[in-house]
Amino acid sequence: MPANxxxxxxDGVLVDVTESYRTAIQQTVAHFAGIEVSREMIQDYKNQGGWNDDWALSHRLIQDAGREVAYQDVVDFFQSIFHGEGGNGLIMRERWIPESGLLDRLAVNNALAVFTGRLRWEANTSLSRFAPERFREVVGVDDVTEAKPAPEGIVKIRSLVPHDKIWYIGDTVDDARAAKAAGVPFIGIAAPGSPRVEMLIALLEKEGAIAVLDDINQMEKVVAG
Ligand SMILES: [Mg+2]
Known part of the structure; x- marks a missing residue:
């Protein structure tokens, strides 16, 4: 049995969502408000914390542009372009980040699990495509009563999987705060070249990250396989 x-x-850790979720936000805002929001503006909200939910963030950006649109209409449009019809949705633009063999090596000594702001079925759609059967527990936003930065998902997985050491790996301030609230060491991910990356690195360090890596393929520097 894995020890840890x-x-x-x-998103942003296992899956590059630059062309999927981030584009879905931009297209949703353009559809309802007729304006183009930059990647930097989206990242500024993410760096503030409290904007882990891309539906809520899209709705907020539309409101910022002076348009009143029902929240559910925003969600419905977002989901329609994200999933598309007949496999043409933005979800198909996701890129799997772990290089071949990384998760297999990590899995020798570590049980692997996912705590995401996605709905669980939406997380499993991508996980079954890229890494079937690899994750022991998957907790989605619909499995918790409080989304991140609340620690509930981490606490839940921790209670389900016996372990010695434990880490949470994430790419936002809300991830770092969730780990801190759970009392779990946090490893930050900040992709070079992404919008506002210097600010993100500083924020993750300020929130107590034990390391901030370019991407999870560097995990073995911090966590033994
Ligand atoms: Mg993320």
Whole structure:
């Protein structure tokens, strides 16, 4: 049995969502408000904390542009372009970040789990495509009463999987705060070249990250396989 437990955030950690979720936000805001929001503006909200939910963030950006649109209409449009029809949705633009063999090596000594702000079925759609059967527990936003930065998902997985050491790996301030609230060491991910990356690195360190890596393929520097 693996001795330790690695809990991963999904978007920006396991999956590059630059062309999927971030584009879905931009297209949703353009549809309802007729304006183009920059990647930097989206990242500024993410860096503030409290904007882990891309539906809520899209709705807020539309309101910022002076338009009143029902929240559910925003969610419905976002989901329609994200999932598309007949496999043409933005979800198909996701890129799997772990290089071949990384998760297999990590899994020798670590149970692997996911705590994500996605709905669980939406997380499993991507996980079954890229890494079937690899994650022992998957906790989605619909499995908790309080989303991140609340620690509930981490606490839940921790209670389900026996372990010695434990880490949470994420790419936002809310991830770092969730780990801190759970009392779990946090490893930050900040992709070079992404919008506002210097600010993100500083924020993750300020929130107590034990390391901030370019991407999870560097995990073995911090966590033994
Ligand atoms: Mg993330």
């Amino acid at each position: 437990l690695l809990i991963f955030d999904m």
